[in-house]
Amino acid sequence: MSLNPDLKTINCTACGAGLDVLGGGRVTTHICAYCGTALDALDGYKALVKFDRLDRPQTPFKIGMKGEILGVEYTVIGLLEHKERHWRWVDHQVFSPTHGYAFLTLEDGHLTFSRRFRKPVAWLSKTIVNRAEKRPQVRAGREVFKYYETSASEVSFAEGEFTWAPRKGKKTHTVTAMSEAAMLSFSSTAREREIYHTVYVDQAEVARSFGLTEPLKAKGTHALQVQKSGANDGFLAKAGLACMAVCVVLGIFMFLQNGERLPTQQRFGVSQLPVTIPFEVTQTGRLARIELQGNGRNSWSFLSVELEDPEGEVLFETGRTLEYYSGRDNEGSWSEGNNWAHLAFFPPMAGKYSLTLDMEEGDLWSGAGSSSPRRMSKMDVHIRTGVSSSFWLNLLALVFGCIGGLPLLRRFLHKRARWRGSDWVEEDDD
Amino acid sequence: MMMFRLVFVLIAGSAIAGTTYFSYLGHGGASSDVDRSIRAVSAGRFVNGRIK
Numbered sequence: 001m002s003l004n005p006d007l008k009t010i011n012c013t014a015c016g017a018g019l020d021v022l023g024g025g026r027v028t029t030h031i032c033a034y035c036g037t038a039l040d041a042l043d044g045y046k047a048l049v050k051f052d053r054l055d056r057p058q059t060p061f062k063i064g065m066k067g068e069i070l071g072v073e074y075t076v077i078g079l080l081e082h083k084e085r086h087w088r089w090v091d092h093q094v095f096s097p098t099h100g101y102a103f104l105t106l107e108d109g110h111l112t113f114s115r116r117f118r119k120p121v122a123w124l125s126k127t128i129v130n131r132a133e134k135r136p137q138v139r140a141g142r143e144v145f146k147y148y149e150t151s152a153s154e155v156s157f158a159e160g161e162f163t164w165a166p167r168k169g170k171k172t173h174t175v176t177a178m179s180e181a182a183m184l185s186f187s188s189t190a191r192e193r194e195i196y197h198t199v200y201v202d203q204a205e206v207a208r209s210f211g212l213t214e215p216l217k218a219k220g221t222h223a224l225q226v227q228k229s230g231a232n233d234g235f236l237a238k239a240g241l242a243c244m245a246v247c248v249v250l251g252i253f254m255f256l257q258n259g260e261r262l263p264t265q266q267r268f269g270v271s272q273l274p275v276t277i278p279f280e281v282t283q284t285g286r287l288a289r290i291e292l293q294g295n296g297r298n299s300w301s302f303l304s305v306e307l308e309d310p311e312g313e314v315l316f317e318t319g320r321t322l323e324y325y326s327g328r329d330n331e332g333s334w335s336e337g338n339n340w341a342h343l344a345f346f347p348p349m350a351g352k353y354s355l356t357l358d359m360e361e362g363d364l365w366s367g368a369g370s371s372s373p374r375r376m377s378k379m380d381v382h383i384r385t386g387v388s389s390s391f392w393l394n395l396l397a398l399v400f401g402c403i404g405g406l407p408l409l410r411r412f413l414h415k416r417a418r419w420r421g422s423d424w425v426e427e428d429d430d
Numbered sequence: 431m432m433m434f435r436l437v438f439v440l441i442a443g444s445a446i447a448g449t450t451y452f453s454y455l456g457h458g459g460a461s462s463d464v465d466r467s468i469r470a471v472s473a474g475r476f477v478n479g480r481i482k
Contacts, residue, residue, distance in 0.1 A: 235435055243442045250446070254453040287456020307464075316464040343461040389459025392449045400442070 013039060014047045020064060023077040023095050023161035031078070031166070033063065033159045041161070051158050051168055057081040059090045059106055060212045063160045067210030069113050069201060072099050076210075078160030082172075084153040093162055101163050103196070104206070109218035110225065111206055117184060117197040124175050124186045126150050135424050138177055138184065145177035145184050148223065149423040178418075183224055200224035221417035233407040240404020247397035251390035259286070259386035269378050270301075274358035279383050281347040287387040289344040290355060294322035296339060296376035301362035303379075305343060310351025318343065319360065322379075327370035339376075344387065357381065 010019050010030070014037035019030065029048070030039045036051035057079065065076045078093035089107035091114075096102075103114040121140040129136055129147055136147040152173050158166040174187040183198040203216050230236075262279045281288060294301060300323035307315045320341035327334060347353065357379075364373035452458070 232434055232438075236438075239435075239438060239442065243446065246446060247449070250450050250453070254450070257454070285455060287459050289459075318461075318463045343464055344456070344459050345464045346456070346460055387456050387459065388454050389456045390453060391458025393453045395458075396445060396449045 010039075010045055012037060013045050014050075021161070022064060022075050023093075023163075024097060024100070026101065026163045027077070027161040029162045029165045031158050031160060031162070036159070038158070038165065048165065049167070051166075055081075055157050056159075057088065057090045057157055059092070060207075060214065060216070061090075061092050061104065061106070061210060065210050067206060069094070069102075069104060069206055069209075070199075072096050074099075074102065074104070076104070076160075078162050079158070080155055080162075080166060081157035082153040083156045084151050088156070093160065095161075104201075105198070106216070108220060108222070109203075109216045110222040111201050111203045111216065112183075112198050112222070112224055113201045114185070114196040114198040117195040121184065121195065123193075123195075124177055124184075125188075126173060126175055129175060135426070136177070140184065143179045143182070145179045145182075147422075147424055148176040148178045148183065148419075149421060150175050178223060181224070181226065198224065200226060221414065221420075223418045223421055225414075225418065227411060227414040229407065229410070233410075237404050237407040240400045240402075240406075242404075244397045244400035244404055247393050247400060251393035251397060254388040254393060255390040257386075257388035259289070259384045259388070262383045262385060264381070264383055266382060267378060267380050268357075270359060270376055273303075274356055277355045277357070277381060277383070278352055279355065280352055281385055282350055283386060284347055284350055286346075286385060287344050287389060288347050288383065288385045289342055289387045291340065291342045291380075291382040291384070292320055292322060292357075293340045293380040293382075294324075294376040295378055296322065296324060296362075296374055298325050298327075298366060298370050298373035299323070299362060299364045299375050300337075301376045302360045303341075304356075304358045304360045306356040307345070308354040308356075309347075310349060310353060315348070315353075316345065322376060325365060325367075325370065327367065329369045344389075347385075355381075355383070 008021055010021055011017065012019055012032040012035060015032060015035035017032060017034040019032060027041050030041050030045060031037070031051060032039065038048040038051065039045040040048050059079065061076050063076050063079065066073060074094035074096045076092050077095045080091040080093065082089055082091065089105055092104040092106070094102050094104050105112045105114060119140055122138045124136060124138050124147065129150055138145050152171050154169050154171050155166045156168065170189065172187050172189055174185050176183055176185045181199065185196040185198060187194055187196065200222060203218065207216055264277050264279050268275050290305070292303065300321055302319055302321050304319045306317045309315045320343060322339050322341055323337040324339040325335065325337050362375065364375060366373050
């Protein structure tokens, strides 16, 4: 009957209610919104089966609403609710006189748009997926679709006009594969199979176009949802990581700048301690470093360090421990600790400084499997001025790393959220 | 958009140049225990049982 272009309304042959005829010439079934009877549009709207009216799905889209989807005006002509275990979603059959039939799907507040896919593409079946060792994928033109999930859904509610005959409880097996921006659904029933191409649509734009007064409340991240990224995200990622690389290179360079070694006496026997080492500092505002090196083994030595400035005032009084342990156990040779230590300071003025070193305490250690212990007998002392430090450059590299890494992290998390619903498990993940 | 990028490059360049100069002088490398005259005595690791 819907082949008749003049037909705009009909009366339900079961309950007599007036029903608008909105779909085009390929409508085969019209389900009465009042009594739920499926009418055969190709045979005088004879009653076929009856759908339950009580389980009406929640959707703001009503039959007869018009609006633009991806720049084309469509009319909602039918509503279908699918369910799979506890998941439910609503397919709105939409029709455009120029672009034909499609589905506007509402799932967890997300809107997607699906149309029949008629380009050449290999079929992806449940059997192929079950036999695959790696995640299956199909290519459609230049777009690669990777396997996402296999589902078996059934229609739980239907109302309006359809190009096929919905049956309550009839199972549809669907294998889906996803690319970066779209999804292909390979659906099959006992008698037919078809491929749908689905994309995510701008919810606010579609809702506004269809005249919805309340915005759709989307939950979570939809598999097809495009990440909302700022205009400068790409720039920040590249610039941040480039600046981080520059800081790391400069930091390494500064780390290697050990300044000038002063011509002081370098080696002392422990028996000579305490010793006072005078040294001349000519440049202030640059870091100076005192380096201590011992020769003990499986022993520790605590050295007191006192520094006097050119005016004879004690600049600081501190200490350093030189300790080195080694041995062998069932895991092999081991060693820990260091026979060297250092301290660094900023000389407040130029002039002659005095460094005093003394041995405060020390002892030997002999544990199981340890090498024979040896007390420190001599030590080397080096004093350097004009030493650089990489500390703040390393910190700045970390800051730039965060700036550059944040957009990449967001991209990674979004991608992970998109694929979270996939039922494919890599063998390594078992 | 270009303004943001220009400002970012200028600030980043200044930060790197300034930090490089401070690093050259050695800032950030001074020992933390030389600005106070407290002698922290260590008895070595083995007293605390921390040797393998």
